[in-house]
Amino acid sequence: MRPKQAFKQHLRGRSEGPRLPLVASVLVFGALAVLGCVPGAERREASAPPRWTSRAIPEAKGEVKEVDGKRVQIRYKDDVFSAVTANFEQWPTYAYSETKKFPPPSRVPMPGVKGDPKKGRELFMSREKAPCTGCHLIPGDDVWPAGSVGPDLSVIGDRRLPDQYLFQFIWDARVVLPDPSMPPWGTSGILSPEETRHIVAFLQTLKGNPPFVPPAEKDPARNPHTRPRVANYWGDNLDPANNPAILLAESGLAVWSTKGPAGKACADCHDGGLEKAMKGVATKYPRYFSAYGRVMSIEDFLTVHAPEKTGNEMLAQSPAHLAMAILIKMQSNGMPVSIDVTSPEARAAYERGRALYHQRVGRRNHACADCHDADRGAGRFAGGRVLSLAQNGMTKHFPVWFTIPRTTWSIRTRFQFCMLPLGTNYLAADAPEYADLELYLTAFDNGKPLSVPGIR
Known part of the structure; x- marks a missing residue:
């Protein structure tokens, strides 16, 4: 069967997998504060793979360079990436070679300035600082x-908590609780002592009438604790009229059949055609x-296998690279994920x-688990979106068409975007660290059917 026919036949035999949102949003709400605490999971060390030289497009390498006398990370030009201009190289990353450490918990006396509730509310709502409303009502x-994600603070003033207690909790909750998800806003330098004092003054004004009774809601949807949870439905993700990523995959057919400088095409080495050779x-x-010496996703493997066999360069996150990854994965749609986690x-x-x-x-001292574990943020609203539960599976639809940036992302692009709200520079898309993280998350999808490309 010719590649074009295999592609069309695959669409006719498409399989619908369960749709669970991967993340709360492509907005910066995804990694905000939670005023609470749960014990961290047990962690075991395992030897890291050797260093890897990235084979990605420049925007996907995560490199920091000097531009116009200023050190900046070279990032994607999509609005959701370019909107974050800060260079976070002073803060810890996920790199196995990382040596930077987040500052230890710190206590700071509350300044003697009088707190201004109006300034405090402005800071609480500030998108430049957080905003705190991403997690708190x-x-x-x-x-x-x-x-x-954090508790409702609508009547926190009725609790008559000491100012110093609230101040310390906001400044660095690690002094009060073990392993909190609440970022250490003061220790990280995001809030000054005076700004923290203003927020405390604002919180103390939040009282009910009668006490402990929040004001009635004009719109129940405003309150995340009463907001209806409507499952997102983006339509048939395997309908070319509904998912532009399928058109990108179709362009991969030419890549599959085109001979490279080595005189070979992908089709020359894989007998039986695309559908048969790539099935499963x-x-x-x-x-x-x-x-x-490392774990690889299909996307990672293509960056080394394609040039070795055909002579054609296939840089990670390039259009040809994404097209081939989608095209190959589509041949396994409807089949259960079955990765090795036992060797x-x-x-x-x-x-x-x-x-x-x-x-x-990062600067916010956050972990993936803060948003995606059941005893932390998963299942709760971060801003206007519900955070997904990692244990329900997150990987079986990637690459996906993202409706807000209106482009196709691999799961590595998703990882890279998640880094920015955490206040850390992202690693290269083909980094071994992200491959190990992807393997861990994909293990939760074992036994569940692939349905690629997805829509979010």
């Missing part, structure tokens, strides 16, 4: 969308490759990925 029709392949990835190499990678998932990074 307060009164006001202008508070939309508010989150529920995607269900086994990510997987460990002894030849490279010694795979198990070591799984443990490294699990450690990364719980590792705190």
Whole structure:
């Protein structure tokens, strides 16, 4: 069967997998504060793979360069990436070679200045600082969308908590609680002592009438604790009229059939045509490759396999790279994910990925688990979107068409975007660290059917 026919036949036999949102939003709400605490998961160390030279497009390498006398990270030009201009290189990343450490917990005496509730509310709502409403509800029709990752603070003033206690909790909750998800706003330098004092003054004004009774809601949807949870439905993700990523995949047919400088095309080495040769392949990835000493996703493998066999360069995150990844994965649609997590190499990678998932990074000192574990943020609103539960599976639809930036992302692009709200520079898209993290997350999808490309 010719590639074009295989592609069309695959669409006719498409399979619908369960749709669960991967993340709360492509907005910066995704990694905001939670005023609470739960114990961290047990973490085990596993030896890291060797250093890797990235084979990605420049925007996907995560490199920091000097531009016009200023050090900046070279990022994607999509609005959701370019909107974050800060260079976070002073803060810890997920790199296995990372040596930077987040500052230890700190106590700071509350300044003697009189707190200004008006300034405090402005700071609480400030997008440049957080905003705190990404996780906490307060009164006001202008508070939309508010989150529920942290507790409702609408009547916190009725609790008569000491000013110094609230001040310390905001400044650095690690002094009060073990392993909190609440970012250390003061220790990180995001809030000054005076700004923290103003927020405390504002919180003390939040009282009910009668006490402990929040004001009645004009719009129940404003309150994340009463907001209806409507499951997102983007339509048939395998309908070319509904999902532009399928058109990108169709362009991969030319890449599959085109001979490179080595005189070979992908089609020359894979007998039986695209559909037969690639059927079931995607269900086994990510997987460990002894030849490279690391775990690789299909996307990672294409960056080394294509030039080795055809002579054609296939840089990670390039259009041809994404097209081929989608095209190959589509041939396994409807088949259950079945990655190896039991061999010694795979198990070591799984443990490294699990450690990364719980590792705190960036200026906000956050971890993936803060948003995606059941006893933390998962299932709650961060801003206007519900955070997904990692254990329900997050990977089986990637690459996906993202409706807000209106472009196709691999799961590595999603990882890279998640880094920015955490206040940390992202690694290269093909970094071994992200491969281990992807393997850990994909393990939760074992037994579930692939349905690529997805829509979010």
